[in-house]
Amino acid sequence: MKIGTRRILNALLLILPFVVLLLLGFGLRRESAHVALKPAPSAEKVVKIEPQFCNGHDWQLIDNLSISAADKLNLKAELFKMQIEAGFLEGTPVLSGNALNPAFIAYLDNFYRAEENADVPVFFALKIAEMASKGTPDLIIQKFKTSILDRLRTAKIIQ
Amino acid sequence: MKKLMVVLLVIGFFCISHDALAKYNFVNGNNWVAVDAYGISKADKTNIKIMFIKSAIEPAFFNGRPLVENKKDNDYTSYVKIIDQFYSSSENRDMPLFFCVRIADMKLGNSSDLEINNFRLSVMQKLKQIGLE
Numbered sequence: 001m002k003i004g005t006r007r008i009l010n011a012l013l014l015i016l017p018f019v020v021l022l023l024l025g026f027g028l029r030r031e032s033a034h035v036a037l038k039p040a041p042s043a044e045k046v047v048k049i050e051p052q053f054c055n056g057h058d059w060q061l062i063d064n065l066s067i068s069a070a071d072k073l074n075l076k077a078e079l080f081k082m083q084i085e086a087g088f089l090e091g092t093p094v095l096s097g098n099a100l101n102p103a104f105i106a107y108l109d110n111f112y113r114a115e116e117n118a119d120v121p122v123f124f125a126l127k128i129a130e131m132a133s134k135g136t137p138d139l140i141i142q143k144f145k146t147s148i149l150d151r152l153r154t155a156k157i158i159q
Numbered sequence: 160m161k162k163l164m165v166v167l168l169v170i171g172f173f174c175i176s177h178d179a180l181a182k183y184n185f186v187n188g189n190n191w192v193a194v195d196a197y198g199i200s201k202a203d204k205t206n207i208k209i210m211f212i213k214s215a216i217e218p219a220f221f222n223g224r225p226l227v228e229n230k231k232d233n234d235y236t237s238y239v240k241i242i243d244q245f246y247s248s249s250e251n252r253d254m255p256l257f258f259c260v261r262i263a264d265m266k267l268g269n270s271s272d273l274e275i276n277n278f279r280l281s282v283m284q285k286l287k288q289i290g291l292e
Contacts, residue, residue: 053220054213061206067197075207082186082214082256089257092222123217 052158054079055125056118059108076105083122094123095130104129117145119158124148186211188252188259191242208242209235215260226260229267238263251279258282 062075087094107129111117117125124145131141152158194207212235219226227238241263245251251259258279265275 052213053217054210058206058210058213061203062210065197065199065203065207067199071197078186078190079210079214082211083218085185085255086215086226086257087218087222089255090219090222090224090226092218094218121217121221122214123221 053121053123054083055121055158056112059112059122060118073105076108077102079122080105080108080126083126094126101133103133107132119149119152120145121152121158185255185257187255188246188249191246191256191259192252205236205239208239211256212238212242212260215257226257227264229264237267241266254279254282255286 058079059076062072065072065075067075083094104126108122108125111120111125111128120128128141128145131144149158191208191211194204194211197204197207216226238260242256242259245254245259245262254262262275262279265278
């Protein structure tokens, strides 16, 4: 092979990785532009509207039943237990600490007395009760509650 | 002496945990049937039962793994009817309500009786294995 041809080949081999990188970069830019041009999926199509969950209205319904106070407390404890169990059997515990703490029922009673909390599902109310029992500041609890309600309303899970 | 203490602690732990598990009762057919004993209207009884179903569904839904797939609109009464029928048989009373809701959903989704029975048996077997039934 002539010296001139070898030099040209060497130069080509030297340039080749840069050319490949250049082409790859160009390809990636085109791909990202293509992705960006795709319309974002509409939130309306993704959201599946679910019916109401167990919340303050149900809690009030129990309070209005013509049964003894002990039976009401028992019913609430069973609903509470059902939530804990469902979380445990489904694989993600609802609460991190003492699961069957009777003080949580009293907290929920108090929590659902406020009309503004009636739409908060019991699932989240239990989390709030646990936060309160661990001494979380009231401001953080309020922010947590507001963000939960906002998200559930945005997703049209609650009204 | 230290080894003996460790062995005793381990044995104690297993005894306590086994005892705690053995004493645990799931929300099951007995709780479900107890609702019928309350001196309240049929509509209120159905409402309470629906609350139980919603409580079973909620954690799974909010954790992104829905328990039910065949619910139509806001209708839980069909679930109540199926679970009422299921728990009317005393041999099913020990089945936790959580799994019973799943069975009702399978029935509404037109699963065969064989599939449902296999699911029921596997749940009962698993609960026996881990000492929760």
